[in-house]
Amino acid sequence: MPDQPIHVAAFYRFAPIADPQALAQALRAQGAADGLVGSIILAREGLNGTIAGTGEAVDALLARLRAEPGCAELTARRHRTERLPFARWKIKVKPEIVTMGVAGIDPTREVGTHVPPAQWNALISDQDTILIDTRNDYEVAIGTFEGAIDPQTARFGDFPAWFDAQAEQWRAEGRTPRIAMFCTGGIRCEKSTAFVRARGFDDVYHLQGGILAYLAEIEEDRSLWRGECFVFDERVSLTHGEREGASVICTDCGQPRASSTARCPQCAESGEAIAIREGGALP
Numbered sequence: 466m467p468d469q470p471i472h473v474a475a476f477y478r479f480a481p482i483a484d485p486q487a488l489a490q491a492l493r494a495q496g497a498a499d500g501l502v503g504s505i506i507l508a509r510e511g512l513n514g515t516i517a518g519t520g521e522a523v524d525a526l527l528a529r530l531r532a533e534p535g536c537a538e539l540t541a542r543r544h545r546t547e548r549l550p551f552a553r554w555k556i557k558v559k560p561e562i563v564t565m566g567v568a569g570i571d572p573t574r575e576v577g578t579h580v581p582p583a584q585w586n587a588l589i590s591d592q593d594t595i596l597i598d599t600r601n602d603y604e605v606a607i608g609t610f611e612g613a614i615d616p617q618t619a620r621f622g623d624f625p626a627w628f629d630a631q632a633e634q635w636r637a638e639g640r641t642p643r644i645a646m647f648c649t650g651g652i653r654c655e656k657s658t659a660f661v662r663a664r665g666f667d668d669v670y671h672l673q674g675g676i677l678a679y680l681a682e683i684e685e686d687r688s689l690w691r692g693e694c695f696v697f698d699e700r701v702s703l704t705h706g707e708r709e710g711a712s713v714i715c716t717d718c719g720q721p722r723a724s725s726t727a728r729c730p731q732c733a734e735s736g737e738a739i740a741i742r743e744g745g746a747l748p
Contacts, residue, residue, distance in 0.1 A: 480535030577658025577669035608692025
């Protein structure tokens with residue numbers, strides 16, 4: 466890597482990819498030649514990635530992606546870092562760019578209404594709005610919006626079953642609620658709102674640009690966000706103004722915790738229980 470600032474770009478786009486394998490081959494070659502690191506997932510439904518390298522290399526890769534049909538409006542959230550956040554350059558072809566596991570869900574055809582950060586507070590403050598955090602349980606543990614429901618899912622693929630159970634309860638109560646959803650950058654909400662609309666709910670919204678856009682645009686004294694937002698890169702977590710948070714990664718399970726201690730309470734308790742059970746020293 467040349468002695469230049471390292472640029473990191475995170476992006477996604479739902480758009481038909483006619484030949485993901487061919488595109489993967491081209492991106493592998495271009496990224497390797499330009500010294501990029503990071504990963505991109507390709508599927509027939511679109512693309513999703515986080516990459517790092519020189520500004521010129523990142524710009525060139527994004528330009529290549531925008532040349533694909535339906536990808537001209539691809540946007541990326543970018544930041545700079547002093548060290549390479551990834552070790553390798555990986556391009557993977559998968560059935561989905563974010564795994565939900567439900568056939569027929571197409572965010573390019575049907576999706577919830579995008580709500581800009583400036584209008585989000587009014588929507589979620591309305592008592593008739595049900596607010597749902599679509600992220601994984603370990604992400605919610607370090608921060609979420611005030612009043613949000615935590616589905617306590619370990620992975621995104623668990624969300625459909627959780628929602629179907631909730632929907633059954635609402636219908637039993639004679640309710641068809643207004644639903645607002647959010648996630649880190651927007652990709653999971655594109656799919657979750659498409660899924661919810663396919664389940665017969667029409668009054669569905671999601672936060673445009675995700676939590677990251679909200680933290681970048683909304684001043685802390687007007688914010689309804691509480692805690693920190695986990696991010697899947699070297700920064701671990703962010704807070705208002707896109708400042709790095711205090712969260713660290715647990716050395717055992719690899720999940721974030723809002724503390725300077727190396728291990729999360731669950732891993733510490735588990736290690737202690739194992740040590741006691743086996744008659745050994747505490748880890």
